[in-house]
Amino acid sequence: MSVFKELLTAERIDLDREATDWRDGIRAAGALLEKTHSIESSYTEAMIASVEENGPYIVVAPGFAFAHARPSAAVHETAMSWVRLASPVNFGHEKNDPVDLIVALAAKDATAHNQAMAALAKALGKYRKDLNEAQSPEEIQAILEKAAAPATKKAATSPSAAVKTPTQTKTYDKILTVCGNGLGTSLFLKNTLEQVFDVWGWGPYMTVEATDTISAKGKAKEADLIMTSGEIARTLGDVGIPVHVINDFTSTDEIDAALRELYDI
The missing domain is CATH 3.40.50.2300 (Response regulator)
Structure with a gap:
């Protein structure tokens, strides 16, 4: 079964969204999860509060923020949303600002999304240009599925x-x-x-x-x-x-x- 089939549905992907600042960007990602009844609005606010309390640690790569909060009763199902911004926003990260991609995760526990996380990390490392240029939610999903495909084992080479x-x-x-x-x-x-x-x-x-x-x-x-x-x-x-x-x-x-x-x- 597709690792992203249920986790990141097309209706949870918003391309070229306008956002006034980083809070607005996270709220846009949270709204996609709220719309599909995956979370309650309090979880969106918890994602924002996490950055306010801990700083912009969710900006884990140049231009990319991974918004999330602790599992809680406000999460009804494990799900992700994807917001590509029309204009980047600053989170205050000294290395990775500005951000033009926000992916939000709502998890009911710490294990259900592990496979998808591995594929997402690989996709952003190998296919970021393709993801930036994708014109539809279906293209985004196809790229992520390519990253989720089992890798061919290769013999170690130098170095x-x-x-x-x-x-x-x-x-x-x-x-x-x-x-x-x-x-x-x-x-x-x-x-x-x-x-x-x-x-x-x-x-x-x-x-x-x-x-x-x-x-x-x-x-x-x-x-x-x-x-x-x-x-x-x-x-x-x-x-x-x-x-x-x-x-x-x-x-x-x-x-x-x-x-x-x-x-x-």
């Missing part, structure tokens, strides 16, 4: 072939990806990070866990390092392990470079 298998010298072989809620941007980063590990051949040896800021402080003692946004890194403060800021959560190149530095490869 990936030169990456050494993790050894017992590291303590836990575990990385935490962290966001305010533990089920949106942290899952996004987790999926891209796992793509890199799969290319390296480290997948069987490493654990990547997406979590929220509160839980991360307790879980840090059982992890090697944390990857997150600049805003969340400032919220976390000193947790006793390295905290590495990733600017583009869709960039396997940026994450590859960060891992090589952190693991001294």
